[in-house]
Amino acid sequence: xxxxxxxxxxxxxxxxxxxxxxxxxxxxxxxxxxxxxxxxxxxxxxxxxxxxxxxxxxxxxxxxxxxxxxxxxxxxxxxxxxxxxxxxxxxxxxxxxxxxxxxxxxxxxxxxxxxxxxxxxxxxxxxxxxxxxxxxxxxxxxxxxxxxxxxxxxxxxxxxxxxxxxxxxxxxxxxxxxxxxxxxxxxxxxx
Numbered sequence: 706x707x708x709x710x711x712x713x714x715x716x717x718x719x720x721x722x723x724x725x726x727x728x729x730x731x732x733x734x735x736x737x738x739x740x741x742x743x744x745x746x747x748x749x750x751x752x753x754x755x756x757x758x759x760x761x762x763x764x765x766x767x768x769x770x771x772x773x774x775x776x777x778x779x780x781x782x783x784x785x786x787x788x789x790x791x792x793x794x795x796x797x798x799x800x801x802x803x804x805x806x807x808x809x810x811x812x813x814x815x816x817x818x819x820x821x822x823x824x825x826x827x828x829x830x831x832x833x834x835x836x837x838x839x840x841x842x843x844x845x846x847x848x849x850x851x852x853x854x855x856x857x858x859x860x861x862x863x864x865x866x867x868x869x870x871x872x873x874x875x876x877x878x879x880x881x882x883x884x885x886x887x888x889x890x891x892x893x894x895x896x
Contacts, residue, residue: 715743751775751848752784752808754837759855763798767818770835770853772806774813774845782842783807786817786835793831793857798822801833819855827861865889 720738752774761768772784788801795801800820808815817835835853839845866888875882 715741718742749844749846750778751846752837752839753848753850754835754853755850757850757853759853760858761821761855762858763821763860764823765821767820768799768855770817770819770855772808772815772817772837774808774815775848777811777813778808778845780810781807782845784815784842784845784847785838785840787838788819789834789836791832791834791854793833793855795833796822797824798831798857799833799855821857823860825861827864828859830856830858832856 718740720734723732723734752772755771755773759768759770770786772786783805785803786806787803788795788799790801793799799822804817806815806817819835833855835855837847837851837853839847866886869885869887873882873884
């Protein structure tokens with residue numbers, strides 16, 4: 706018994722010789738003098754996000770999601786990370802999708818880099834997620850920390866609103882005067 710994920714192991718058991726004492730008692734080797742024995746591997750490796758919570762500035766360029774396996778595996782394998790929108794949108798705030806992440810044989814760590822997209826909108830902090838899954842890999846499974854949350858911190862700061870000019874003058878018989886306001890950035894959606 707061991708704790709290594711190594712797949713099933715096979716060997717042959719053979720009856721080679723009958724001892725002289727056994728032969729004297731009439732023991733003989735039969736036609737079925739060999740058998741294949743399979744030791745079924747009952748070990749498993751879990752893959753998790755570590756950590757599960759990430760924060761990146763909107764102008765940070767990318768975020769690296771770390772994946773950690775609970776033990777080494779003697780073969781290459783892949784896991785899948787699917788991103789999903791929260792308040793951040795794929796294509797406008799980050800570049801998401803379905804990603805295959807490779808673990809080389811013997812490795813317990815791998816990572817996925819997700820591009821973060823810069824914009825000029827004052828929108829507050831936004832988030833998106835990543836969901837880890839494993840399919841068709843004997844003995845490797847997604848662990849309990851199979852979801853990551855990424856917060857993108859807004860870097861636009863405050864929107865400054867002010868009058869276009871420091872003084873306005875109108876004749877009283879004009880009716881309506883126009884005062885022009887200017888903003889330092891576009892207004893957020895719904896604002």
